[in-house]
Amino acid sequence: MDSGQHLLNVVDVEATCWDGEPPTGAVSEIIEIGLTVVDLARGERVGRHRVLVRPTRSTVSSFCSELTGLTQAEVDTGVAFADACRLLATEHEAWARPWASWGDYDRHQFTRQCSTTGTGYPFGRRHTNAKLVFTEAHGLRKRPGMAQALQIAGLPLEGRHHRGEDDAWNIAALVLGLAARGAWPQEPY
Template sequence: MNILNVVDVEATCWEGSPPPTQTSEIIEIGLTVVDLDAGVRTARHRILVRPRRSRVSAFCTELTGLTQAEVDTGVTFAEACRILAAEHRANQVPWASWGDYDRKQFTRQCQMTNTEYPFSRDHTNAKAVFAEAHGLRKRPGMAQALEIAGLPLEGRHHSGEDDAWNIAALVLHLRRKGAWLSASRP
């Protein structure tokens, strides 16, 4: 089986700059498992993460739908990384995200918290592959890419779980076009 984990994260955010002493932290990890050979999304997962160095702002709640009370029920970032590696084989399975934000946010937060990076080195920037496959000079956002591909936006935009599900649909669209390669891409 040719499995791919599609990952999308939501992080604490503010309308402007973060308040003093606060820094952007992952608060939700969405993961959709894709069977590339069968051309189907086989599972969807959501991990809520309790932030340690920031609070969920009103702006963040409006954007993501997540509240401070909800993320307070989540696991620690270190536990989320352990779950990704142990339950989703994230350190062994290729993975993709829309753009490089998710990969870079995990790298930053792992360094900041002394947590082992949970993913394999085999990462594909699905946004870059989509733009190349469609001959676009500018890389579109996920919602715009769904429109271009003629696919519906399922669920709430800026929900990690729903966005991972939608990005997985775009990966399968690219696979059908013959544009999705197994090798990692920038």
Template sequence: MDTLLNVIDVEATCWEGRPPAGAVNEIIEIGLTVVDLAAGARLAKHRILVRPRRSRVSEFCTRLTGLTQAEVDTGIEFPDACALLVKEHRADSRPWASWGDYDRNQFQRQCKATGTRYPFGSRHTNAKLVFTQANGLKRRPGMATALDIAGLPLDGRHHSGADDAWNIAALVLGLAATGDWPEGD
């Protein structure tokens, strides 16, 4: 049985207020951590930079994510990033998780808008919801707050897709260790 799970976190173009005319949120970084649920280990940390086509990285976005327009200009096209997820990370068949539904919804919106094949299979787990229920919380915490609640450090930079996926993976492994992670996911 495959006990591997892809933990995904994306960063997208963003603005302090309304987006400029014609601009839309586009994925600029895909962070992916491969987790072996049976072994209780994070196996690999990946970062895919994605070149936006309909928007630019704002100063606000750079302050938040650390990503610059020049850096994401070195990335690959969104359809190529989706194909890479399938080819190298078995995204179409391996279960995956993200912190909340934003990442899943952003991929669905962007795939539809660009005519790109959605790279993921149907086995998605909202790790934020599982964490909230497992800890009997009334409100769903952000990832950094969840790390505090779990007594785990925040490794790296918050709002870095690669670092956030790594941190979410630690939360997932904590849930799996206590039997709170859904079976088969």
């Protein structure tokens, strides 16, 4: 079997956020897409990508900058959301390749933002909630955050937490750990 058939996109997004309610008229928008390509057959991370996205209906708050390290000036250099979705589809085969995220936030954020902007949804239907798989595989009662899951798995937190590129890389390490244990689903659900 071709190893291309064993590739999985692990996605983590950062979005505009506030300490409390958003300012009047502002909505949470994706400002960074982190994507790590995992080769499940070889058991390794084979690609690491970052796409900065320029928000149009909100700005990066100081709270958001403290959390993510991203600034308004930095995301202003990004691409439009529709262009980011096209990039996911063309360069990362997002429509054809199964994908995973830590929880359902990322999937819901893409769904919402695609709907409100009239942008085609870039992913196929084969999504796996890695947080749910990890929780079940480790027999946990509560679903852990990514950083806590890394501690449980005995893995280091690489890079900066709440930076999409780094979080996708770390989530991919958790996915590979689950796959090595035989706990990663063969067909994403």
